[in-house]
Amino acid sequence: MESVGYYILGVIVTIIVAFTVGLTYMGLNRKITARVQNRKGPPFYQNFIDAYKLASKETAIHHGFMQHAGPAFLMVASIMSVLIIPVLNDGKWFPNLNFNGDLIFLLYIMVFGPLGMALGAGQTGNPNSAIGVTRGLSQMVGFEIPWVMALVALMMQYQTTSLVDLMTVQQTTGWLMFSSPFAFLAAVLAMLGMFRYSPFDIVGAPTELASGPASENGGKYLFTMMSSGSIFAFAKLTLYVDLFMGGADNLIELLVKTFTIYLIPMLYGMVSPRYRTEQAIRYFWGWPLFFGFLALVHAMVF
Amino acid sequence: METILTIFIIFIAGIAGTYFLGKLNGILRSVIFIATLLVTSWLFFTAVSPDVIIEFEVMGIMLSWGLTPLAYVFAIIVFGLSIIIGIYAVKAMEGQRSLNFFFANFLISVMAMFGILISNDLISFFIFWEIMSWSSYFMVVLNHKDVQRSGITYIIFCVIGAYAMMMAIMIIYSSTGSVMIGDFISNFHAFSPDMKWLLPILLLIGFASKAALMPMHVWAPGAYSNSPMSYTALFSGALSKMGVYGMVLVMIMIVQQIPDGYWIKEVIAWLGGITSAIGTLWAIKQDDAKRMLAYSSVAQLGYIIVGVAIGTPLAMLAGLFLAVMHGIFKSTLFMVVGAIERQTGTSNFTEVTGLIRKMPWTFLAALMSIIALAGIPPLGGFIGKWMLYESLMGSNHYLLIIVIFFSSTAAFLYCYKFLFGFFLGQEEKEWSHVKEAPALMVVPMVLMAIFSFVLGVFPGLILKPINEGMQFLGYVSTDNRFWEMSMIFNDWGNQVVMEPIVYTIFAIFLFFLIFLTLKGYKNTRYVTTKDISSSGEIPREDENFTFITGFMQPFFRAVAPVMKRQIDKYYNSFGKGLEALFDFTRRIYNGNGQTYALYFVIFVILLLMFRDSLF
Numbered sequence: 023m024e025s026v027g028y029y030i031l032g033v034i035v036t037i038i039v040a041f042t043v044g045l046t047y048m049g050l051n052r053k054i055t056a057r058v059q060n061r062k063g064p065p066f067y068q069n070f071i072d073a074y075k076l077a078s079k080e081t082a083i084h085h086g087f088m089q090h091a092g093p094a095f096l097m098v099a100s101i102m103s104v105l106i107i108p109v110l111n112d113g114k115w116f117p118n119l120n121f122n123g124d125l126i127f128l129l130y131i132m133v134f135g136p137l138g139m140a141l142g143a144g145q146t147g148n149p150n151s152a153i154g155v156t157r158g159l160s161q162m163v164g165f166e167i168p169w170v171m172a173l174v175a176l177m178m179q180y181q182t183t184s185l186v187d188l189m190t191v192q193q194t195t196g197w198l199m200f201s202s203p204f205a206f207l208a209a210v211l212a213m214l215g216m217f218r219y220s221p222f223d224i225v226g227a228p229t230e231l232a233s234g235p236a237s238e239n240g241g242k243y244l245f246t247m248m249s250s251g252s253i254f255a256f257a258k259l260t261l262y263v264d265l266f267m268g269g270a271d272n273l274i275e276l277l278v279k280t281f282t283i284y285l286i287p288m289l290y291g292m293v294s295p296r297y298r299t300e301q302a303i304r305y306f307w308g309w310p311l312f313f314g315f316l317a318l319v320h321a322m323v324f
Numbered sequence: 325m326e327t328i329l330t331i332f333i334i335f336i337a338g339i340a341g342t343y344f345l346g347k348l349n350g351i352l353r354s355v356i357f358i359a360t361l362l363v364t365s366w367l368f369f370t371a372v373s374p375d376v377i378i379e380f381e382v383m384g385i386m387l388s389w390g391l392t393p394l395a396y397v398f399a400i401i402v403f404g405l406s407i408i409i410g411i412y413a414v415k416a417m418e419g420q421r422s423l424n425f426f427f428a429n430f431l432i433s434v435m436a437m438f439g440i441l442i443s444n445d446l447i448s449f450f451i452f453w454e455i456m457s458w459s460s461y462f463m464v465v466l467n468h469k470d471v472q473r474s475g476i477t478y479i480i481f482c483v484i485g486a487y488a489m490m491m492a493i494m495i496i497y498s499s500t501g502s503v504m505i506g507d508f509i510s511n512f513h514a515f516s517p518d519m520k521w522l523l524p525i526l527l528l529i530g531f532a533s534k535a536a537l538m539p540m541h542v543w544a545p546g547a548y549s550n551s552p553m554s555y556t557a558l559f560s561g562a563l564s565k566m567g568v569y570g571m572v573l574v575m576i577m578i579v580q581q582i583p584d585g586y587w588i589k590e591v592i593a594w595l596g597g598i599t600s601a602i603g604t605l606w607a608i609k610q611d612d613a614k615r616m617l618a619y620s621s622v623a624q625l626g627y628i629i630v631g632v633a634i635g636t637p638l639a640m641l642a643g644l645f646l647a648v649m650h651g652i653f654k655s656t657l658f659m660v661v662g663a664i665e666r667q668t669g670t671s672n673f674t675e676v677t678g679l680i681r682k683m684p685w686t687f688l689a690a691l692m693s694i695i696a697l698a699g700i701p702p703l704g705g706f707i708g709k710w711m712l713y714e715s716l717m718g719s720n721h722y723l724l725i726i727v728i729f730f731s732s733t734a735a736f737l738y739c740y741k742f743l744f745g746f747f748l749g750q751e752e753k754e755w756s757h758v759k760e761a762p763a764l765m766v767v768p769m770v771l772m773a774i775f776s777f778v779l780g781v782f783p784g785l786i787l788k789p790i791n792e793g794m795q796f797l798g799y800v801s802t803d804n805r806f807w808e809m810s811m812i813f814n815d816w817g818n819q820v821v822m823e824p825i826v827y828t829i830f831a832i833f834l835f836f837l838i839f840l841t842l843k844g845y846k847n848t849r850y851v852t853t854k855d856i857s858s859s860g861e862i863p864r865e866d867e868n869f870t871f872i873t874g875f876m877q878p879f880f881r882a883v884a885p886v887m888k889r890q891i892d893k894y895y896n897s898f899g900k901g902l903e904a905l906f907d908f909t910r911r912i913y914n915g916n917g918q919t920y921a922l923y924f925v926i927f928v929i930l931l932l933m934f935r936d937s938l939f
Contacts (some may be wrong), residue, residue: 045543068729083855084848087841088748101832101901102825126713127701133736134700140740141691144748145680147853152744152871160879161771163734178717183818207667228375238856246840260553299878 033105037253039273043070044252047259047281051219051288058292060084073248079241079304086147089238093246094167098111099135100250103128104257108186110276111269125173128261133162135250146238154234157299158218158225158249165215171314172209175321176202176265185264193269199266205317206266210286211310216258216303222302230296258285300308327371328389328442336434343428343515350423354414357851358426361410361434363503365403368438372399374459374792378445388444395441396642400786401651402441403560406889407590408768409561410653413554415663415764419553419622424707426466430555432459435561440566446503447494453489453566457482457534463551474546478872481543485533493682494527495519497805509577517704520582527574531612535574537629538599539891541622544604548621553662553863557616560621561655565647568625570645572632576797582633593633597727600626604731605887607738613661613746616738617654621695624650630728631712637794637802638717638815642711644790649704649779653693657742658810660690663769664746664759673745677870678853680747682758685766687747692773694739699732702826704779707812710820713858718815741875749870750853750863778914784809 047065056063070150084090106128136158143151176184176198192198200205215222226234231301236247263270267283270276299307337362346824377390413430417423436459439452459483465475497503498518500511515523524603536544548556564872575592579585583783603623610616628650631643663686664679665671680687692703699709709732760766779786787807795801806813808821854863863869880887 028664053780058516081844081848083851084845085851085853085856086795087845088680090841090845093839094833094841097662097836097840098832102829105828111787124818126710127706127820130700130709133733137698137700137736141743141748144740144851146856147678147748147750147858147872148899149869152749155744156871157878159737159740160876160882162463163730163879166733167730168727170733171726173723174717174722178720178722183714183717183814183815183816187818242840242844260586270701279637281897300881303879303882314726318726322722 035105036109037101039258040253041249042256043277043280044256045249046075047255047284048076048252050281051284054288055292058303061264069248069252072153074228074244075243076241076248078180079245081243085238088145089142091137091175092139092145093239093243093250093302095138095142096135097246097253099133099138100253100257102131102134102270104260106131107257108189108260108264108269109260110273111189111271120235124219125185126186129166129170129173134255136162139247143235143238145270148233148238150233150237151235154225154227154231154237156236157227157231160299161215161218161222161224161302164306165310167210167214168208168306168310168314169216169309172205172212172317175205175314175317179321179324185261187262189269197268202266202317204313204319204320207265208310208313208317209262210283211313213262214287214290217255217287219287221291221297223291223293223303224299227296255284256280257271261282326376327374328378328391331367331372331438332435334360334364334367335431335438338370339428339431339435342422346427347425353424353427353831357431357868358410358414358480360431361407363408364434364438366783368399369503372396376521380521385447388504389442389448390444392444393796394572395647395790396570396684397789397793398565399438399441400577400789401565401648401840402434402437405467405562405655406430406929408772409554409557412557412659412662412765412768413552415762416554416659416666417552421865422466426555429459429462429466430558432465432557437562437566441569444505446496446505447510450486450489450493453530454486456563456566457486460551460555460559460757463555463559464547465550466552466555467550470546470550470582474543474550478543478547481533481540482557485530485540488526488533489530492530493521495523496528496826502646502753505573508695512578512745524574524578524582524585524588527578528571528588531567531570531574532595532629533565533567535571535625535629536622537567537625538602538622541603542892542895544622545610545615545618548658549612549827553614553658553665556618557655557658557662560617560658561651564625564650565622566649568628568643571629572640572797575632575635575685576640587863589633589635593630593721593724596626596629596633597621597724597731599624599629600731601727601734604734604738605883607736607739609880609887610738611662611672611673611873613742614658616742617657617661620659620735620738621650621654623735624697626731627709627712628726630724633714633723634715634719636715636815638711638718638806639715639798640797640799641787641790641802641806642708645711645783645787645792646668646708648786648790649696649708649776652776652779654703656689656693656769656776657697659765659769659772660686660693660746663765667758667761668755673679673741675867676746677749678751679755679758681751682755683747683760685770686761686826687743689766689769689773690747694743696741696776698736702777702780702829704725704776704783704823707780707783707822710814711806711814714814737876737879740923743874745875750868752868752870753865754820765927781822782810783807783812783822805849812895830852840851844939878919 049069053063053066140155162267195201218225262283263279267279270279338356341356342353342894372391374391374396377388379388417426417534433456436452436456443449443452461479464478465471492654496508500507533540548560551559600623603619605624607616607619628643661671668676670676696703697707699705715798785809791802811819811821814820
């Protein structure tokens with residue numbers, strides 16, 4: 023029983039770390055964006071204030087049961103993904119329920135949340151929600167292809183689908199970022215769509231769709247979505263670090279590496295206007311797909 | 325007497341009883357119908373053992389019946405589905421016309437499928453195959469709607485498949501002198517190299533036409549959407565699996581023996597992959613739920629065929645597991661559509677919206693089946709998809725796996741469209757009278773949804789008979805190597821353990837359900853979906869803001885080049901060409917006595933003119 027308690031403690035600590043780091047990164051994003059646009063911007067901890075405010079609000083109305091279940095689905099997916107992805111290399115400090123991190127399982131559990139959320143958004147009856155969902159799903163078909171190509175290339179090159187194995191491989195070969203550059207490129211370009219920052223912010227689309235799927239939610243639900251989003255962001259960044267940058271030995275290293283990765287979608291977004299949906303899809307089926315092919319060829323040859 | 329024969333006699337008695345006694349009384353008909361299915365299923369699940377073989381002679385040809393372990397897997401699908409769908413059908417078909425014919429024909433289909441599975445010789449196989457084709461054809465044209473297009477298309481492809489198969493059977497019989505499937509397989513090496521290619525291709529055409537593999541899939545959308553939904557559930561769930569059964573036999577027993585059979589496997593696997601991709605794209609485009617599910621069936625059978633064609637142990641496990649899963653979730657979805665059609669009178673997404681509060685149980689069944697279809701853990705579909713991907717990676721199919729990934733990601737689009745179109749969106753006054761479907765229809769659907777969940781947690785339950793079937797095909801036992809009761813492994817020894825995953829998911833979900841959903845649900849009051857903020861306006865009662873027309877338009881703008889070409893058009897122009905040929909022939913043989921007299925005169929004149937040179 024002791025070990026079960028230990029594991030559950032590990033789970034809770036992991037979630038808290040993910041939540042904190044994710045929210046801080048989002049706050050930094052706001053700050054950096056503001057500085058780039060020559061504004062002063064909110065303090066980096068503004069998101070914590072927002073989260074606290076949302077969490078303490080009361081909701082008065084609802085449109086049905088699924089609307090309430092949607093955010094719960096979202097949280098399940100975020101927490102499950104953060105539990106599967108190894109946070110640090112030795113796994114001693116974050117003994118989460120790490121099921122050897124099978125990558126295909128991870129791919130599927132990662133789409134579980136958005137789909138659950140989409141159901142909740144659908145029940146509100148707000149047309150903006152449904153439009154946002156269809157855009158999000160279409161974009162997902164777009165970026166999933168290069169992303170899967172990168173993963174398949176890695177998995178087939180090293181004959182494993184386990185994330186832990188891929189991390190062990192990097193102990194000897196060095197970072198996969200350098201030994202499989204095309205897979206890294208394809209995956210990073212796919213990540214632009216995964217983070218849904220500009221120019222791929224077609225789902226939320228401020229001023230156009232009135233924040234899309236989230237439009238009928240407020241208070242605690244918005245808080246749930248926000249925390250789920252930050253946990254999920256942490257999970258995705260950690261996944262990239264684990265896959266391509268050899269994981270991290272301690273928390274400081276992890277923070278440095280994840281923030282470096284995080285800068286890519288952030289900075290790319292600052293200089294880009296928003297795409298239309300079909301442009302976004304076509305974007306992913308252009309260069310990212312090409313790099314994906316190269317990655318597959320690379321995996322086939324070596 | 326042998327149980328197999330007993331089952332047959334019960335079937336025949338049941339068919340006759342359903343048809344003739346049904347004319348007296350509707351309740352009697354339903355009782356006989358259900359009793360037939362119940363007794364036969366009960367006999368099958370308790371008393372049939374795979375090793376009994378009955379042989380008898382008809383007109384000098386030895387016939388042999390017996391259930392192989394492989395057929396047993398498919399028989400589980402057939403009997404399991406038919407009893408559940410049968411219960412559903414009794415209520416769902418209430419008030420329709422020609423019910424005696426429907427129920428008798430339903431039983432004939434089940435009997436024919438069972439017949440196919442127990443046939444150890446090609447003659448009875450072919451006869452049962454034809455009975456199955458014809459009984460399903462009658463179901464397609466049962467409602468006298470669109471007979472020309474979908475009915476004729478279906479029967480044409482049935483006939484093409486049957487002719488190809490019959491040609492193969494004739495060649496086999498004339499060269500080996502035996503119609504036993506076992507003899508054919510063991511003597512296959514003695515055929516000439518040409519025949520070694522021709523025979524499997526002919527047989528594959530026959531089976532592929534039933535499994536709706538590209539380019540033989542044209543009949544599927546029309547036929548699936550035109551039959552009554554209570555039959556389509558069986559049609560797509562079990563009947564199409566007969567094609568898969570045949571393909572498994574051909575791919576493993578025969579193609580394995582051809583020196584260059586590798587190419588047939590690759591071609592079929594790629595056809596399966598392309599079928600799944602194109603089928604998915606067309607499914608997204610449909611506005612009618614029946615047609616969408618029909619295209620989705622085509623796509624899902626594509627996955628199954630990929631698994632079967634690759635033929636590594638893991639791929640075969642994946643293919644057969646997906647076959648069982650597809651039977652479960654797709655028939656549930658067809659039943660859901662049937663229930664919605666019965667309650668509202670339409671199955672079109674653009675007409676029905678916001679049924680979730682009116683038909684919550686139907687929604688639950690639909691949701692579970694959609695999750696299974698999309699392959700999202702922890703439901704059964706995930707296990708099959710996972711094994712398929714791993715097998716493709718293990719067998720070095722670098723590009724095919726991308727195609728499969730594309731189609732299963734794109735499948736989310738139609739999955740969402742299905743749920744959103746029917747159940748979500750703005751509630752409309754027009755549908756405020758709609759009630760939940762009767763219990764007799766809801767219980768089978770929910771039961772099936774529960775099955776797909778149970779198989780997701782304990783895939784070993786169905787992988788065990790599949791494993792035995794594969795051992796019959798000559799595979800080494802895959803137990804503990806690729807699967808355990810609740811674990812699945814890939815070729816490289818990586819694993820997914822379902823039980824702890826499911827418990828974790830449930831624990832997290834329950835936590836949020838209690839502290840977020842239920843709490844919020846209790847503390848808030850319900851307002852209609854008209855009470856929303858949409859650009860600062862609140863829609864009026866008579867305005868509907870549901871977004872469903874042109875649902876995935878931006879996506880189609882992106883994939884437009886793929887959707888431009890349709891195989892239907894090529895078939896149509898081929899058909900037009902044939903029509904022109906026949907029209908020309910008709911002008912010659914126009915049935916007019918004077919024209920024939922003229923032909924005769926011309927003939928005589930020609931004869932007289934050339935008499936010297938001719939004689």
